[in-house]
Each structure stands twice: as C-alpha cells, then as structure tokens.
Amino acid sequence: MMDVSRETEGRLNEYAKLLRQWSVKINLVAPSTLDDLKERHLADSAQLRTHAAHWNKWCDLGSGGGLPGIVISILSPECHVSLIESDKRKAVFLTHVVTKLDLNATVFDGRIETIDPQRADVVSARALAPLPRLIPLALRHGHSGTRYIFPKGLRWREEINEAKKVYRFDVDAQPSITDKHAVVLVLENFERA
Structure with missing residues (x-):
C-alpha cells in the first residue's frame, strides 16, 4: 500500500479494521468501498500529506470516519491533528480511534463554525462541500500562511471559478494518484476579491 514502517503499517491496519467494524452501525464510508479500503480511502488520504x-x-x-485526518495523524505522529466533526456518533468513533491508537490528535465534537479557530498550518476537507461554501469554513481555522488541501472530483474547475468570484487565491491542481478523474487542490494566499 504505502512505504511505511511496520509500526505505522500496524496502526493503519488497526484503523482499517475499526473503520470496517464501526461502519456496520454508522455510515463512516460507503459500503461499496469497504472492499477497497486501503486504495480508495487510506492511500487517497495519505497522498494529501505530500502537498x-x-x-x-x-x-x-468534517472528519467523518477520519479520512484524511486519522491517516495524516498516523503518518505524522510528531505533528498535531485537529479533527472537527458535528455528528456525535462519528465523533465518538474518532475519539475511540485516537485513544486506541494513541494518536497526537484532538477530536472536536461540534460544528466547524462554532469550534474555536485552530490556526492550523494545513486545513483539509474531503467530500465536505463545494469550494464556495467550504472556503469560509476553512479560513476560520487557518492563518495567513496556511495551506488548504482539498481533494476534488470532475467539477473542480467550476468550483474554482465560483470561488474566485468572492476570493483571490493561488491554486495548484495536482492529479490524484488514486483516481484519474480527481485532483488535489492546494490553495494559498487568500484575499477578498
């Protein structure tokens, strides 16, 4: 799957096991993707770290089942990850994973708009909202030097054009390594248009 230490691979495998177990009761990932969990979700999340x-x-x-936040935390134990999730059941799952895997992460059970600003160096969101709605939520938790990393599907150009009506920003669209129809958007240097 990825070139990582045995300890890290063990944590990723344990996380995948928990994701499968809990997905039976709560919808953490689409049931149709559970058979391809490592490529479809873990590798897809891991690629964000390279940006x-x-x-x-x-x-x-909107951490949901912990993608990409938990994966990032497992791969980068020296750094802190804040996981914001408003669905209480999913927040309980995230807290369980963070505790069980002893991750350097904090789960915030609440709405993105109401959680204290995190002033993070990187802000991510996977399948949360279109860019025009996502950007103001993300900016709340960044600072002037923050890098915003969002995996996006086929409509990414439309989303950029809509967002540019309100904001000026630098964008770098990198091809996804797990989906030929997707990109990883890296956004920086935001100003009001």
Missing part, C-alpha cells in the same frame, strides 16, 4: 510542505498543526474539517 503539505512544513507543518506542525493540521486541521481536518
């Missing part, structure tokens, strides 16, 4: 540059604090919005 992060230097960071000490990562904030994952």
Whole structure:
C-alpha cells in the first residue's frame, strides 16, 4: 500500500479494521468501498500529506470516519491533528480511534463554525462541500500562511471559478494518484476579491 514502517503499517491496519467494524452501525464510508479500503480511502488520504510542505498543526474539517485526518495523524505522529466533526456518533468513533491508537490528535465534537479557530498550518476537507461554501469554513481555522488541501472530483474547475468570484487565491491542481478523474487542490494566499 504505502512505504511505511511496520509500526505505522500496524496502526493503519488497526484503523482499517475499526473503520470496517464501526461502519456496520454508522455510515463512516460507503459500503461499496469497504472492499477497497486501503486504495480508495487510506492511500487517497495519505497522498494529501505530500502537498503539505512544513507543518506542525493540521486541521481536518468534517472528519467523518477520519479520512484524511486519522491517516495524516498516523503518518505524522510528531505533528498535531485537529479533527472537527458535528455528528456525535462519528465523533465518538474518532475519539475511540485516537485513544486506541494513541494518536497526537484532538477530536472536536461540534460544528466547524462554532469550534474555536485552530490556526492550523494545513486545513483539509474531503467530500465536505463545494469550494464556495467550504472556503469560509476553512479560513476560520487557518492563518495567513496556511495551506488548504482539498481533494476534488470532475467539477473542480467550476468550483474554482465560483470561488474566485468572492476570493483571490493561488491554486495548484495536482492529479490524484488514486483516481484519474480527481485532483488535489492546494490553495494559498487568500484575499477578498
């Protein structure tokens, strides 16, 4: 799957096991993707880290089942990850994973708009909202040097064009390594348009 230490691979495998177990009761990932969990979700999440540059604090919005936040925390134990999730059941799952795997992460059980600003070096969100709705939520938890990393599907250009009506920002669209129809958007240097 990925070139990682045995300890890290063990944590990723344990996380995948927990994700499968809990997905029976709560919808953490689409049931149709459970058979391809490592490629479809873990590798897809892990690729975001390669776009992060230097960071000490990562904030994952709408963390859901922990993708990408938990994966990032497992791969970068020296850095802190904030996981924000408003669904109480999913927040309980995230807290269980963080505790069981002894991760350097904090779960915030609440809405993105009401959680204290995290001032993170990197802010991510996977399948949360279109960019025009996502950007104001993300900016709340960043600072002037934050890098915003969002995996996006086929409509990413439309989303960029809509967002540019309200904000000026630098964008770098990198092809996804797990889905030929997707990109990883890296956004920086935000200003009001």
